[in-house]
Amino acid sequence: MNKLIVANMKMNLNKQEIDSYLKEIENKDLSNVIFCPTSIYIPYFLKKNLTVGIQNISRFINGSHTGQISIKQISSLKIKYAIIGHSETKNEIDEIHDKVKLCSEHNIIPIICIGEKEDTKLEIKEKILEEQLDIILKDIKLDKVIIAYEPVWMIGSNKNIDTFTLHHISNFLKNLVKKYKMNDIMLLYGGSVNRLNIKEILSIDSIDGVLVGNASLDVYQLLEMIEVA
Numbered sequence: 009m010n011k012l013i014v015a016n017m018k019m020n021l022n023k024q025e026i027d028s029y030l031k032e033i034e035n036k037d038l039s040n041v042i043f044c045p046t047s048i049y050i051p052y053f054l055k056k057n058l059t060v061g062i063q064n065i066s067r068f069i070n071g072s073h074t075g076q077i078s079i080k081q082i083s084s085l086k087i088k089y090a091i092i093g094h095s096e097t098k099n100e101i102d103e104i105h106d107k108v109k110l111c112s113e114h115n116i117i118p119i120i121c122i123g124e125k126e127d128t129k130l131e132i133k134e135k136i137l138e139e140q141l142d143i144i145l146k147d148i149k150l151d152k153v154i155i156a157y158e159p160v161w162m163i164g165s166n167k168n169i170d171t172f173t174l175h176h177i178s179n180f181l182k183n184l185v186k187k188y189k190m191n192d193i194m195l196l197y198g199g200s201v202n203r204l205n206i207k208e209i210l211s212i213d214s215i216d217g218v219l220v221g222n223a224s225l226d227v228y229q230l231l232e233m234i235e236v237a
Contacts, residue, residue, distance in 0.1 A: 011210050011237045012194060012217025014042045014119060014156070015224035016063060016091060021045070026052055032227045033058075040217075040237060042089050042119075047077060054085065061089030061119060064097050067106040079110045091219075093121040093144070095160045101143050112150045119219070120144060121198070123158040130173060133159075134180050145188045152192040156219040157181060162199030164222065169205055171212070178214040203232045210237060 021029065026049050034056075043053050044061040053060045066076035082090065090111055093104035104120070111118040122144070124136045137157070145153075157177060162169070178195055185193050197209050198219030209218060217237065224230050 010040055011215070012040055012042070012154075012196065013224075013230075013234060013237050014061065014089075014091075014154075014196060014198075014217065014219045015044060015230060016094070016198075016219060016221050017043070017045045017224055018063070018096070018221060019046055020225050021049070023049075029227050030056055033231070036231065036234070038234070041234060044089070044091055050085065050087065054087075059089070060087050061091060062087055063091050064094065065090050065092070065107055065110065065116075067103050067110070069110075079114045079116065082116060083114050087116070089117050089119055089154070091121065091156075092118045095121065095123070095125075095158065095163060101140060105144050105146065105148070108144055108150075109148055112148050117152050117154060118150070119154040119156055119196070121156045121158050121219070123160050123162075123199070125160045127159070127161050130176060133173075133177060137177070137181060138184055141184065141188070150190050152194075153185075153190050154194045154196060155181065155185065156196040156198045158198035158219060164200065166200050169200070169209065171208055174209070175212050175214070178212055182214045201233075203229045203236075206233045207236050 042059050042061045044063050062082055066073055066078050070078050092107045093099050108118045122137055122140045124133050181195055194216040196217045196219045197215050201218045201220045202223040
């Protein structure tokens with residue numbers, strides 16, 4: 009299928025585990041994978057010429073913001089992607105907008121996470137998603153954007169995915185984003201994606217890939233998912 013896999017490795021793995029991980033993926037076809045490791049390990053992935061994204065950015069260009077990472081610092085490392093608005097970062101919606109705007113100004117492709125906090129009726133889900141995107145993408149010009157639909161209540165839950173609802177939501181989002189007049193839009197699904205359900209998820213035509221969390225930490229499971237994608 010050759011669909012996209014974004015591996016959000018979160019705050020996991022130590023130096024020895026990263027070394028072992030990278031050794032296992034050597035000489036594999038990883039052309040459809042974006043690796044988003046903990047920030048301190050990004051150089052290890054860059055040295056292997058892998059496609060890399062960062063898990064979050066600061067809303068500030070520079071200054072006294074201890075522990076944060078600026079868009080200028082990211083650009084200087086030739087990082088191409090940034091996950092923006094993941095629920096674990098607890099960003100407010102206006103902050104997500106500011107970060108996406110910074111990406112648009114510095115040639116970084118944002119992977120924008122959207123999703124409802126609780127399982128609810130389909131029409132309410134649609135309303136929530138449209139309201140989120142209307143704020144996040146207001147007055148922003150992007151040639152390319154990746155939108156990751158991540159229902160917050162599904163993340164790390166290991167619940168079974170309702171593919172009927174997912175099919176409906178993905179078609180809704182694909183039609184919705186047309187109004188923002190962006191040339192290249194990809195839609196991912198995230199939320200307890202693993203080797204057991206990835207094939208079913210990617211069989212939905214309107215889904216262009218997946219945002220994988222905990223399952224991406226197991227290098228053998230990741231390689232199995234890459235084979236499916």
